[in-house]
Amino acid sequence: MKLEIQNGKFGYGGNAVLQDVNFELNTGEIVCLLGKNGAGKTTLFKSMLGVLKPLSGSILLNGKPIEHWNRQQFARLVGYIPQARSLPFPFTVMDVVLFGRTAHLSAFGSPGKRDRILAGECMDLLNITHLQHRTFTHLSGGEQQLVIIARALAQQPAFLIMDEPTSSLDFGNQINIIRQVNALKNNALGIMMATHSPDHAFMCNANVAVVHQGTLRKAGHANDIISEQVLKEIYGVDVKVRPLDDTRLVCVPEV
Numbered sequence: 001m002k003l004e005i006q007n008g009k010f011g012y013g014g015n016a017v018l019q020d021v022n023f024e025l026n027t028g029e030i031v032c033l034l035g036k037n038g039a040g041k042t043t044l045f046k047s048m049l050g051v052l053k054p055l056s057g058s059i060l061l062n063g064k065p066i067e068h069w070n071r072q073q074f075a076r077l078v079g080y081i082p083q084a085r086s087l088p089f090p091f092t093v094m095d096v097v098l099f100g101r102t103a104h105l106s107a108f109g110s111p112g113k114r115d116r117i118l119a120g121e122c123m124d125l126l127n128i129t130h131l132q133h134r135t136f137t138h139l140s141g142g143e144q145q146l147v148i149i150a151r152a153l154a155q156q157p158a159f160l161i162m163d164e165p166t167s168s169l170d171f172g173n174q175i176n177i178i179r180q181v182n183a184l185k186n187n188a189l190g191i192m193m194a195t196h197s198p199d200h201a202f203m204c205n206a207n208v209a210v211v212h213q214g215t216l217r218k219a220g221h222a223n224d225i226i227s228e229q230v231l232k233e234i235y236g237v238d239v240k241v242r243p244l245d246d247t248r249l250v251c252v253p254e255v
């Protein structure tokens with residue numbers, strides 16, 4: 001399956017944030033999206049999800065424009081993990097994770113035993129089973145983020161769009177999410193993940209796309225794209241890119 005942008009121009013009220021965007025995400029692929037604050041990563045995601053109408057150009061899911069997809073069918077195939085923020089969900093954690101099953105239920109259906117088992121498995125993967133009876137709004141920001149990720153996993157989409165999923169997580173949970181992302185890729189999901197840590201792209205052996213100067217560019221493997229020069233150009237800081245072993249590179253900022 002393929003999620004594709006053709007000649008996309010995206011923005012607000014007629015003002016373009018990004019233009020000349022051509023891109024494709026395939027199942028079984030991880031693309032890490034880099035770009036400085038305000039570059040347009042969330043704008044790109046909102047456009048790919050059909051929440052923000054493109055100023056021009058097309059977004060296609062399996063060759064069909066996304067506006068022609070039935071919303072429930074689209075939601076079965078494309079999951080979204082928004083940037084961490086306090087969502088007003090006065091529900092239990094189990095209920096929030098079960099919301100991920102909504103697109104799979106019939107019009108008036110409610111989640112059944114299989115949905116609850118799946119929700120439980122997703123919570124297990126993220127080590128949050130002990131939170132299942134807690135009220136979502138009473139959790140810490142990082143705990144809420146893990147619940148939102150579990151909800152997206154319960155959706156069992158073909159594509160997962162993740163907007164800085166690790167930003168509010170402690171070091172251990174960040175690594176757990178990166179491991180989950182790698183496992184999902186092996187299960188043939190297509191994943192696009194915005195991150196402010198270029199090392200995530202090395203850890204995921206991912207492809208990289210960069211939002212910079214009003215467009216999306218440089219799609220290729222992390223080892224080919226992420227260089228000291230590119231990081232200086234994007235973030236304006238000096239970073240050494242060094243081999244950790246035969247295959248993996250790491251970023252070491254100069255301070």
Ligand SMILES: Nc1ncnc2c1ncn2[C@@H]1O[C@H](COP(=O)(O)OP(=O)(O)OP(=O)(O)O)[C@@H](O)[C@H]1O
Nearest residue numbers: 012017035036037038039040041042043044083211
């Ligand atoms: N609803 C909106 N109306 C008008 N302009 C907006 C709106 N949302 C975002 N913008 C502008 O679009 C630009 C891109 O914002 P966006 O949120 O896409 O950046 P980002 O790359 O996700 O940033 P960050 O890394 O800080 O999350 C910014 O200049 C922002 O001010």
